Amino acid sequence: EPEVTQTPSHQVTQMGQEVILRCVPISNHLYFYWYRQILGQKVEFLVSFYNNEISEKSEIFDDQFSVERPDGSNFTLKIRSTKLEDSAMYFCASREGVSSYTDTQYFGPGTRLTVL
Amino acid sequence: RKEVEQDPGPFNVPEGATVAFNCTYSNSASQSFFWYRQDCRKEPKLLMSVYSSGNEDGRFTAQLNRASQYISLLIRDSKLSDSATYLCVVKGQNFVFGPGTRLSVLP
Numbered sequence: 598e599p600e601v602t603q604t605p606s607h608q609v610t611q612m613g614q615e616v617i618l619r620c621v622p623i624s625n626h627l628y629f630y631w632y633r634q635i636l637g638q639k640v641e642f643l644v645s646f647y648n649n650e651i652s653e654k655s656e657i658f659d660d661q662f663s664v665e666r667p668d669g670s671n672f673t674l675k676i677r678s679t680k681l682e683d684s685a686m687y688f689c690a691s692r693e694g695v696s697s698y699t700d701t702q703y704f705g706p707g708t709r710l711t712v713l
Numbered sequence: 714r715k716e717v718e719q720d721p722g723p724f725n726v727p728e729g730a731t732v733a734f735n736c737t738y739s740n741s742a743s744q745s746f747f748w749y750r751q752d753c754r755k756e757p758k759l760l761m762s763v764y765s766s767g768n769e770d771g772r773f774t775a776q777l778n779r780a781s782q783y784i785s786l787l788i789r790d791s792k793l794s795d796s797a798t799y800l801c802v803v804k805g806q807n808f809v810f811g812p813g814t815r816l817s818v819l820p
Contacts (some may be wrong), residue, residue: 630808639810640809640811641815653806653807688757700745700762700804701747701759703759705756
Protein backbone atom coordinates (compact mmCIF):
# COMPACT_ATOMS: atom_id res chain seq x y z
CA GLU A 598 0.00 0.00 0.00
CA PRO A 599 1.47 3.40 -0.94
CA GLU A 600 2.37 5.62 1.98
CA VAL A 601 3.73 9.04 2.79
CA THR A 602 7.28 8.94 4.10
CA GLN A 603 9.15 11.55 6.11
CA THR A 604 12.79 12.05 7.04
CA PRO A 605 14.35 12.38 9.48
CA SER A 606 12.20 10.82 12.16
CA HIS A 607 13.85 13.02 14.79
CA GLN A 608 15.80 16.24 14.32
CA VAL A 609 17.59 18.04 17.11
CA THR A 610 18.86 21.53 16.40
CA GLN A 611 20.13 24.62 18.13
CA MET A 612 17.98 27.72 18.32
CA GLY A 613 18.61 29.97 15.34
CA GLN A 614 19.66 27.15 13.03
CA GLU A 615 17.92 26.28 9.78
CA VAL A 616 16.22 22.92 9.41
CA ILE A 617 14.73 21.17 6.41
CA LEU A 618 12.13 18.51 6.92
CA ARG A 619 11.55 16.15 4.03
CA CYS A 620 8.50 14.33 2.82
CA VAL A 621 7.73 12.02 -0.08
CA PRO A 622 3.98 12.15 -0.74
CA ILE A 623 2.04 9.36 -2.39
CA SER A 624 2.97 9.42 -6.06
CA ASN A 625 -0.35 10.19 -7.77
CA HIS A 626 -1.47 12.74 -5.18
CA LEU A 627 -1.87 16.37 -6.14
CA TYR A 628 -2.27 18.19 -2.83
CA PHE A 629 0.36 18.34 -0.12
CA TYR A 630 0.22 19.64 3.41
CA TRP A 631 2.33 20.35 6.44
CA TYR A 632 0.90 20.25 9.94
CA ARG A 633 2.48 20.56 13.31
CA GLN A 634 1.50 19.15 16.67
CA ILE A 635 3.05 20.52 19.82
CA LEU A 636 3.22 17.83 22.48
CA GLY A 637 -0.15 17.41 24.15
CA GLN A 638 -1.90 19.80 21.79
CA LYS A 639 -4.01 19.49 18.68
CA VAL A 640 -2.86 19.08 15.12
CA GLU A 641 -2.48 22.53 13.51
CA PHE A 642 -2.54 23.32 9.81
CA LEU A 643 0.53 25.10 8.48
CA VAL A 644 0.34 25.15 4.70
CA SER A 645 -1.18 23.51 1.66
CA PHE A 646 0.52 23.17 -1.71
CA TYR A 647 -0.97 22.49 -5.11
CA ASN A 648 0.28 22.87 -8.64
CA ASN A 649 3.72 23.93 -7.43
CA GLU A 650 2.54 26.78 -5.31
CA ILE A 651 1.15 27.51 -1.88
CA SER A 652 -2.63 27.45 -1.95
CA GLU A 653 -3.30 28.30 1.69
CA LYS A 654 -1.27 29.03 4.79
CA SER A 655 -2.07 29.67 8.42
CA GLU A 656 -0.86 32.52 10.61
CA ILE A 657 1.67 30.10 12.09
CA PHE A 658 3.35 29.89 8.68
CA ASP A 659 5.26 33.16 8.86
CA ASP A 660 8.33 34.34 6.95
CA GLN A 661 10.51 31.86 8.81
CA PHE A 662 8.79 29.00 7.01
CA SER A 663 8.95 27.99 3.38
CA VAL A 664 7.97 24.96 1.34
CA GLU A 665 9.34 23.57 -1.84
CA ARG A 666 8.84 20.71 -4.21
CA PRO A 667 12.35 20.57 -5.65
CA ASP A 668 11.73 17.54 -7.85
CA GLY A 669 8.85 15.28 -8.78
CA SER A 670 8.79 13.42 -5.50
CA ASN A 671 10.07 15.41 -2.52
CA PHE A 672 8.15 18.05 -0.61
CA THR A 673 10.14 20.00 1.94
CA LEU A 674 9.46 22.33 4.83
CA LYS A 675 12.24 24.73 5.75
CA ILE A 676 12.41 26.68 8.97
CA ARG A 677 15.00 29.42 8.51
CA SER A 678 15.87 30.34 12.07
CA THR A 679 14.39 27.93 14.57
CA LYS A 680 12.91 29.07 17.87
CA LEU A 681 12.30 27.05 21.01
CA GLU A 682 8.57 27.15 20.33
CA ASP A 683 9.09 25.42 16.98
CA SER A 684 9.68 22.19 18.90
CA ALA A 685 6.86 19.92 17.79
CA MET A 686 5.97 16.94 15.66
CA TYR A 687 5.68 17.96 12.01
CA PHE A 688 3.41 15.86 9.83
CA CYS A 689 3.31 15.85 6.08
CA ALA A 690 0.12 14.74 4.37
CA SER A 691 -1.07 14.28 0.82
CA ARG A 692 -4.35 13.66 -0.92
CA GLU A 693 -5.33 12.66 -4.39
CA GLY A 694 -7.71 15.58 -4.81
CA VAL A 695 -9.32 14.55 -8.06
CA SER A 696 -12.82 14.85 -6.69
CA SER A 697 -14.60 15.36 -3.40
CA TYR A 698 -14.50 11.61 -2.98
CA THR A 699 -10.73 11.78 -2.84
CA ASP A 700 -10.59 14.28 -0.03
CA THR A 701 -8.93 11.81 2.28
CA GLN A 702 -5.55 12.87 3.53
CA TYR A 703 -2.84 10.37 4.27
CA PHE A 704 -0.27 11.30 6.84
CA GLY A 705 3.39 10.51 7.09
CA PRO A 706 4.86 9.23 10.37
CA GLY A 707 6.09 12.68 11.32
CA THR A 708 9.39 14.34 12.15
CA ARG A 709 9.93 15.21 15.78
CA LEU A 710 11.79 18.53 15.88
CA THR A 711 13.54 19.47 19.09
CA VAL A 712 15.00 22.97 19.32
CA LEU A 713 17.52 23.48 22.11
CA ARG B 714 -16.41 29.71 19.16
CA LYS B 715 -13.63 27.30 18.23
CA GLU B 716 -13.72 25.91 14.70
CA VAL B 717 -13.99 22.29 15.76
CA GLU B 718 -14.86 21.19 19.26
CA GLN B 719 -14.98 17.72 20.74
CA ASP B 720 -15.92 16.06 24.00
CA PRO B 721 -12.99 16.76 26.29
CA GLY B 722 -12.69 13.20 27.60
CA PRO B 723 -10.97 11.07 28.58
CA PHE B 724 -13.39 8.22 28.23
CA ASN B 725 -12.51 5.13 30.25
CA VAL B 726 -14.74 2.21 29.31
CA PRO B 727 -14.66 -1.55 29.85
CA GLU B 728 -14.13 -3.93 26.95
CA GLY B 729 -17.36 -4.59 25.12
CA ALA B 730 -18.88 -1.23 25.98
CA THR B 731 -20.47 1.11 23.49
CA VAL B 732 -19.05 4.61 23.45
CA ALA B 733 -20.09 7.72 21.55
CA PHE B 734 -18.05 10.80 20.69
CA ASN B 735 -19.45 14.16 19.68
CA CYS B 736 -18.01 16.91 17.57
CA THR B 737 -19.34 20.31 16.56
CA TYR B 738 -18.00 22.68 13.93
CA SER B 739 -18.54 26.36 13.35
CA ASN B 740 -18.03 26.77 9.60
CA SER B 741 -21.35 26.10 7.90
CA ALA B 742 -19.58 25.99 4.52
CA SER B 743 -17.62 22.90 5.54
CA GLN B 744 -17.75 20.25 2.87
CA SER B 745 -16.19 17.05 4.13
CA PHE B 746 -15.94 15.39 7.48
CA PHE B 747 -13.73 12.68 8.88
CA TRP B 748 -12.82 10.75 11.97
CA TYR B 749 -9.17 9.95 12.48
CA ARG B 750 -7.54 8.04 15.28
CA GLN B 751 -4.17 8.93 16.68
CA ASP B 752 -2.09 6.65 18.84
CA CYS B 753 0.37 8.21 21.25
CA ARG B 754 3.18 9.98 19.37
CA LYS B 755 2.02 8.59 16.03
CA GLU B 756 0.46 10.13 12.96
CA PRO B 757 -3.29 10.50 12.56
CA LYS B 758 -4.82 7.63 10.62
CA LEU B 759 -8.13 7.79 8.83
CA LEU B 760 -10.84 5.86 10.60
CA MET B 761 -13.71 6.82 8.34
CA SER B 762 -15.16 9.58 6.26
CA VAL B 763 -18.56 10.85 7.36
CA TYR B 764 -21.35 11.11 4.82
CA SER B 765 -24.62 12.97 5.07
CA SER B 766 -26.64 9.78 5.18
CA GLY B 767 -24.50 8.35 7.95
CA ASN B 768 -22.23 5.43 7.43
CA GLU B 769 -21.09 2.32 9.18
CA ASP B 770 -17.88 0.34 9.03
CA GLY B 771 -18.00 -2.74 11.18
CA ARG B 772 -18.25 -1.67 14.81
CA PHE B 773 -17.98 2.03 13.91
CA THR B 774 -20.89 4.27 12.93
CA ALA B 775 -20.57 7.91 11.97
CA GLN B 776 -23.40 10.42 11.71
CA LEU B 777 -23.51 13.93 10.31
CA ASN B 778 -26.13 16.57 11.05
CA ARG B 779 -25.42 19.55 8.82
CA ALA B 780 -28.27 21.62 10.25
CA SER B 781 -26.84 21.34 13.76
CA GLN B 782 -23.23 21.26 12.53
CA TYR B 783 -22.67 18.14 14.54
CA ILE B 784 -20.79 14.91 13.88
CA SER B 785 -20.78 11.77 15.98
CA LEU B 786 -18.86 8.53 16.16
CA LEU B 787 -20.24 5.42 17.83
CA ILE B 788 -18.01 2.49 18.69
CA ARG B 789 -19.76 -0.74 19.58
CA ASP B 790 -18.22 -3.72 21.37
CA SER B 791 -15.07 -1.76 22.13
CA LYS B 792 -11.73 -3.57 22.09
CA LEU B 793 -8.52 -2.88 23.95
CA SER B 794 -7.01 -1.93 20.60
CA ASP B 795 -9.55 0.90 20.23
CA SER B 796 -7.65 2.84 22.91
CA ALA B 797 -6.46 6.00 21.16
CA THR B 798 -7.31 9.64 20.67
CA TYR B 799 -10.14 10.21 18.20
CA LEU B 800 -9.87 13.31 16.06
CA CYS B 801 -12.76 15.01 14.36
CA VAL B 802 -11.60 16.68 11.14
CA VAL B 803 -13.62 19.13 9.10
CA LYS B 804 -12.73 20.41 5.66
CA GLY B 805 -13.80 23.86 4.58
CA GLN B 806 -11.10 25.68 2.71
CA ASN B 807 -8.62 23.54 4.57
CA PHE B 808 -8.62 20.71 7.02
CA VAL B 809 -9.29 21.71 10.62
CA PHE B 810 -8.64 19.28 13.43
CA GLY B 811 -10.50 19.09 16.68
CA PRO B 812 -8.52 18.71 19.90
CA GLY B 813 -9.35 15.01 20.08
CA THR B 814 -11.05 12.81 22.62
CA ARG B 815 -8.98 10.17 24.35
CA LEU B 816 -10.46 6.73 24.77
CA SER B 817 -9.08 4.10 27.10
CA VAL B 818 -10.67 0.66 26.87
CA LEU B 819 -9.99 -1.25 30.04
CA PRO B 820 -9.82 -5.05 30.44
